[in-house]
Amino acid sequence: MQSQTRTYFDEMNTGPAGVRDLYANYANWLRDVPPEQLESKRQEAELLFRRVGITFNVYGENAGTERLIPFDVIPRLLAAKEWDVLSKGSIQRVRALNMFLHDIYHDREIIKVGLVSESILTHSQYRPEMFDVDVPGGIYAHIAGIDIVRTGENQFYVLEDNLRTPSGVSYMLEDRKMMMRLFPELFRRYSIAPVEHYPQVLKNNLRAVAQSGVKDPTVVLLTPGAYNSAYFEHAFLAQQMGVELVEGQDLFVRGNAVYMRTTEGPKRVDVIYRRLDDEYIDPLAFNPDSMLGVPGLFSVYRNGGVTLANAVGTGVADDKSTYIRVPEMIKFYLGEEPILANVPTYELSKKDDLAYVLDNLPELVVKEVQGSGGYGMLVGPTASKQEITDFRDRVLANPSNYIAQPTLALSTCPTLVEQGIAPRHVDLRPFVLSGETVTLVPGALCRVAMREGSLVVNSSQGGGTKDTWVLQERSSQEVSAIDAALKDKVAVC
Template structure:
């Protein structure tokens, strides 16, 4: 029998109430863990790891000296969210993505948010992800964000907050499906008795959204997934999603532009491509428009896009809306574009370019989380309570030298969930990345990717920083 730590801490415990009682939606899982016992859980966990290796469920890690490939650690204890909580989360996510999509259209067209004082022109044009080349481009169905991943955390009272918006080429969707298939296979008795909401429709919903974007409402469009290639950190995901949706996986060298139309080389000859689900960063998409040294993109792609002969999802230039400095304005966007109050709140955020914010943060830097606005994946961060005095002083100098590059947030101790680690079940900090799909309709895949900070006490859940993942059950 396992002993599961339920000691009272300052963070929200997903499984236990403050008095040590099991939360009702976790009771069935708790009973199952006790019934299976330590030996059986460890055996199944080992089998799952071997299965992931056989199936190539891997992630590339890069450092200055070398590149390594490893599986993303998978924890067999699912994260469980009751249906009533999920209804509010789902509504808040749809609301947020709708507002962000309105904002992107406004940025690249009339810019009403500037004339009405929501944002300054400098905040837009100085944003590293703003693409002047997208100005006045007609985006199919006005959908800039076909797929987004919004990172959520819980505070000590269990309230959900949006930590970050991922709108360019959000990753992790494949692991949602892979995690679910592993749980269904290795824990069928628990899964099928728990009335978990299905995610099977997810890839079909994404495919439908991509169909919706086809130029001229083409009934049987040719859709491809554009990958940087097998050395990309998320290549497993690119292969998986292309297979699940039944679309071609292509690299830039497989495509060519003729008369402002994109074609794919095939055995039958050239076939016109209607929709590109791209997993390339903007700068690599087209060497004639962006980085001239790019060997990953397609020369002339942007001309075909501007001519309306191909759709690109997500649209180029969407990064202007998920910049960490713009993040602070999303609640105002919701009020401005939708005339609604935000359902999901932001984490309180301080701009280092504002003198009063900067002075406040520098006075208590050891308590703050500092982020470089243009970076993601856990890079360019300071987590004050877990940093050394030397690291804190380094970030102090960085902020003073380039305050416009940084934001800061109070340290919120992410909620903790039971995690099988080193042969024991212990609490580890977790967050949640749900995925939102937008075509003619907008939907949220039930659950999403729960990421786990595997090191005890750590708040860093990113796969690129050694984090793992769990299956997420909506019951």
């Protein structure tokens, strides 16, 4: 039974009987597939994922505890024209954010014109060590994960720009591989844009940001190690790109260069795709207790002896107080109108916003500016009266530490769960790659909250993934022609 009082936009269904045009063919196919068959495909996928070792590690449990992320066999579809908007909008944001990062670590024009407050320079993710450091191509966020949610046919919102070490792209690629294996007929029937070239694009970009003068740059992927929660992804990307997967202990600094220890002696490294946060990359420069990084790495980096991707200090651009400014940044740096909207956000440092928020706490989500991972926040609609009263006091004590947003009616997508096929909330994370150009492959990680009514899609909280199909549209005549051709083929066999 649905207890929810709100209605949500559904990616497939427009009502009890109606289906969005985009899904018409798929919905027909889905209706004819016996539920047991879908369930057996789901089990097959689980078996294969486990066999390949597509798992994530869970912190706090026994070392080496490996879990599968639930995989849903029903894909999320996007029309080519929907994708066009999302992709252009994501690229636009990343271009502006890269310019912002360059600016904030150089001339700080954006502070001078008053669009961003000077207090950003005291922000915990701001790295004063990066001031006046030139990074190759002016690129800071080589890989960015833009979290997008949908609330209606044409209502897309950016929830977050992940500019540090965004993860999940391996699931985009592995989910696709799995879907092609499980449902080859659907791939023949539809024209689904391919995503498999992602590692190649990434590798080309990483090679392009080596220091000038390096002819054949050596790229490595730096991982915290096999017990990191995203280790599978690190290994997967290194393998797909054909680069060494290194740990901190494999690298050392000599002179103004970084080397890896090989069986034939030291080998120079030019570009490090690091999947370690700033704090851990160099115990001499940042967290002295970190065993994961490379002593002296940051000083080589500052002097241009090695390129890090993403650059050090990108965190200052992906926090909530900066997020609010992204639409203005786009106008300021690019002179363009933002293609994708932010979630409307109230800044409690502003008097009007504060008054509105205090009057409407039960409908809003209130977050700490620098908080993350769901800590220090109030979700109005599910909070008790007491919790709201307590939170009001905390907000009043230091209003500028908080922002508020409406609770979003995240779209749902039909999902195979124990009870059969049911709507579950989804989000979307396309990965934007910056090198000589800023691009993305036509696809994204689609996360799905597997629990009924839940809006939390994080894998650490039971979220699953779906393959995302960007469809080149085909008319129903074309599809029936293909079906007929396929049937003939089967008959001949």
